[in-house]
Amino acid sequence: MNRRSLEREAVLAAEYVLAEADIAPGDRVPIFDVIENRGIWLSFEPGLDRLLGVYQRIGDVTGIAINTARPLTLQRFTAAHELGHHEMGHESHFDSEATISESVLDRKEIQAQTFAASLLMSELAIETRLVHRGHSPDRPNLSATDVYLISAELGVSYLAAVTQLRILQKISFAQAQEFARESPLGLKQMLLGGRRPSNPRASVMQLTLADNQREIGLDIDDELDIALPEMPASGYEWSLPSGIDDTFTLANDRSESTHDGASETLFGETQNRHVTLQARAPGRTRLDFRPVQLAGELENAAPFTIHAITRTTPVPELGRGISIHQHDQLLETANA
Ligand SMILES: [Zn+2]
Known part of the structure; x- marks a missing residue:
């Protein structure tokens, strides 16, 4: 063969x-x-x-x-x-x-x-992620950050994603070589506004309003940076989800000016607020961010919702041995 x-x-x-x-x-x-x-x-x-x-x-x-x-x-x-x-x-x-x-x-x-x-990283998975990020599935025009974010969402290393994108002919050989020179940690830090992730080996993902209602998978320590547009002058802001303490901690909450003339509106400058949550425990969490204006919730305004599924590697407490999910099965086999 x-x-x-x-x-x-x-x-x-x-x-x-x-x-x-x-x-x-x-x-x-x-x-x-x-x-x-x-x-x-x-x-x-x-x-x-x-x-x-x-x-x-x-x-x-x-x-x-x-x-x-x-x-x-x-x-x-x-x-x-x-x-x-x-x-x-x-x-x-x-x-x-x-x-x-x-x-x-x-x-x-x-x-x-x-x-x-x-x-x-099946071809369909890669193309789904490309389209989601606003790229053509056949001829995407990708930056190193795009490639990093795709790798983070699929839970693979940055270099593995670069290799697979080249194999699937989404990027050229020359582009792959250029991307391979980027440091994944540098890309993570850039996404976090210069801050080093608390666990440098964990993934950093970034979501925007376009990801409303999306289901996203995370492992423990992964960081989820959520960009929300706000207009401070008119008091238009977002309130943070309540009850996240069991599965997430607030790693950071910062605002970035959009520096974009087009975003100047009648109501003042728009800025991007970045709320960064870090996964701390396994579970399914519904994260509702609610729009508020001048300290009052906007009536009839739909929240921005993310469904997070946090997973933990099933390593026993001792740090070695059979998956914790298979312990009962192991006992049954031993007693049979
Ligand atoms: Zn092998």
């Missing part, structure tokens, strides 16, 4: 898994849940040394182990790669940095890599 057919086979396998897991295109794929739901033992190990992940098949028992000493985006990609070995019917595999992060020639590694990229 030539490389193209091998890749095509892996793309189809990823599409099959996405369809079975019923994941809306463009949503962050809850990869650890997907693995558990496919009846595979999932375990976490901080001490895998140079290995990033392991896929083991012994008879009809299959397991995936992930090195938790690496950034979460890499853990997620590794998990998808190991699932690729499983779905493609490969035998046990021990994967180091060389087989997961670098270009590979082994046919099974090519398939596992293509599977992982297609599962976490």
Whole structure:
């Protein structure tokens, strides 16, 4: 089989898994849940040394182990790669940095890599995110910030998104090289108005009024920067959602002048308020921002609403071992 057919086979396998897991295109794929739901033992190990992940098949028992000493985006990609070995019917595999992060020639590694990229960043998911950001799905004119935000929403590393955008021919080889020179941390800081994110490895996402009613997936420590236009002179502002304390903390609340002549209206200058929330605990949270004018709520004005789904990696408290979701199952197996 030539490389193209091998890749095509892996793309189809990823599409099959996405369809079975019923994941809306463009949503962050809850990869650890997907693995558990496919009846595979999932375990976490901080001490895998140079290995990033392991896929083991012994008879009809299959397991995936992930090195938790690496950034979460890499853990997620590794998990998808190991699932690729499983779905493609490969035998046990021990994967180091060389087989997961670098270009590979082994046919099974090519398939596992293509599977992982297609599962976490399918063409449909990328195009959904592009259209959402106001770009043409075929010929997007992207900045490094656009690429970073797409990577953050899909829960992959910035470089993984650059590579996949090039493979899908959304950017040229030269553009990919140029984007690869940008520092993801620098892009995060720029989005946060110069502030360093509290966890430099976590993702930073930015939403605007165009994202009203959107469902967004986050992992613990990820930061959600919400840009809301306000007109301070006329007292037109937004009130913060109440009852966020259980799942989010307010990381920052700042205002930026839009410096745009066109935004000067009869009511004074418009400015962008940036409310930054940081995910602290797993759960589903409805975030309602309400427009207020001169300290009174605007009657009949609809709130700006975001539905946030915060997930936590199911690592046991000890920091290693079988996924906390599978503990009951483990006891049943042991007692059987
Ligand atoms: Zn592999």
